[in-house]
Amino acid sequence: MNELTTALWARRPQQATRIVDAHAHAGPYSVFFIPDPDPAGMIAVMDRCGVAHAMLSSHLAIQLDAAKGNAATAEIVERAPGRFTGYLTVNPWQDPVAELERWGDDPRFGGVKLHPDLHEYPLTGSRYAPVWEYAELTGRPVLTHTYSGSPYNDLPLVGEVAGRHPRATILAGHSGVTPLGIDQSIEVAERHERVILEVCGSYNTGAAIAGMVRRLGAHRVVYGSDFPFIDLRMSLGRILFSDLSDDDRAAVLGGTITALLGKTGA
C-alpha cells in the first residue's frame, strides 16, 4: 500500500500529497439531481479525502449563461481562495471577447474552460479564435471537454488546434472518455507537447492512466474529477491504486497542474 491507500483504508484524509483537482464545477445542473452541489458540499468532500484545491467553472457558466456563470465562479473563488481557482468559461455564442476582457486579468481565474459539445460548436471554429490568442499570450491553460466521435470535440480537433496554436497549453478534459478516445488522446499528446491529458471520465481506469504516464510522462497527465457533476472519489480512486511510482502519482494528483499554473503566475 502507498501512503494514500493507507489513509483510505484507515478512513482518514490523506496528508501525503497536495492533491489539486484540475476539473471541477459547482452548483446545480438541470439534467439530473445533484445532492449538495454548492461549494460548502464540495469542500466537505475535499476535506474528507484530503484534496487541497480545485479548479472549477460553475455549472451556470457552462450550461446556460457564461456571463452570469463566470460571475458566480468568481464569487465562489472570492469566498474560498485557498481552495478554489476559477476557469473562465467561454461560450462561442455568448460574446467570447467580452468574457475574456471582463475576466482575463482577474486573479480569481487561472485558465479557460470550453465545452464544445454542450455549446454545439466545434473546437476548431473561428468563434474560439480569441481564446487561443489569449492562451498563447498569457500561457494560461485551456481546459476543453473532449469525447471520442463527437463532431465538436473529438481528439483530431484537439490536434488541429494544438497544431495551429503551438504555444497554447490545452488540457484535454476526460482524455476522450472512451477506451478508443484514451488511445487517441495519448497519440495527440505525443504529437503536441502542450497537450496535457486530464483523466476524469466514466470509462477511465488506473491501468489506462498508468499507460498515459508511461507514454507521456507524469508531467503531461493531471487529475481531475468533474465534481460535483460526478463524485470526486471515482476518478481519485483510480489514481490511488494505479501502478505508478510515488513521485509520478504525486505529479498526476497535483504537481503537474501546480507547475503549469505557476508558469503563468495564476
Added chain:
Amino acid sequence: MSEDRPVLIDADVMLGRHPRRDVGGGTVAELLAAMDRVGIAEAVVGSMTSWLHDPARGNRELTGLLAGQPRLSPCWVLLPDTCGETGAGFAGAAVEAGVVAVRAFPREHGWDLAGADAAPGLDAVESVRLPLLVDAGQTSWQEVEALARAHPCLRIVVGGVGYRKLRQIAGVLDRTGNVSIGLADLSSHRGLEWLVSRFGADRFVFGTGAPYRDPAEAVTRLLWSELGQAEVAAIGAGNLRRLLRKEVRAA
C-alpha cells in the same frame, strides 16, 4: 493493517475477456490479483461468456472455473425459457451447482424484465431465494419497479446506476422494499450519503463492475464516504451476506 478494517465483498464481478475494451485475459488468477490490489476479500462472479456469447455455455463453464475457489462464488445468467435455452429447471439447477445469485441482461439478450416471458423463471428464482442482479442500463426503472411489485420476495440489486438517475432511483426505492442499489458506478456527487440518509444503509450492496470498471472506484467511494463505520460494514459485506442467506424484507 487495522483489525477493524472494513471487509469488502464484491457482488458485481465478471470473468472473461471483453470485446470492446482491454480487460486482460479475464482469468481467475487475474481476478484474484485485482481483488488483492484493492483489498476485496470475496466476490460473486459472473461470466462474460454468459453475458456476451452463450449464456448456457457460460454458466456451465463458470461452475468449473470457480471450483475450489473459496473466495469466489458463481452467479449464473438467467434467460426466459421461451426457447428452452437454459432449461425449465434453471433455478433448481443453479442452487444445486452452488450458484449464489443470478444475473439478467434483458436489453442485450432481447427480453423484457417485467414481461410475461420471464415471469415463470423469475417466479422460480424467487422461490429458491436467489438474488437477481441487473445493471440499470439493461432495463428501465419502470420495469424494475414492476418486477419488484410482481415478485415481492425477489431480492433485486440494480448496479451501474451512474450519476444521472437519482430522481428515478429515489422514487423506486421509496415505493419498494425489495430493491437494492449496487455501488458499481454509483457516482452522483455525495449520492451515496444522500441515498443512505433517506433509505438506510441496508438498501446498498458493495460491487465494483470489474473488470469493465476499475474496482478502485467503488472501494475509494465507500471507504472515503461520509458514512459511519457500521454503515460501511453493512454496505461493504453485511448486506450482501444477508441477501445470500436468503433473508428478504417484503415490500
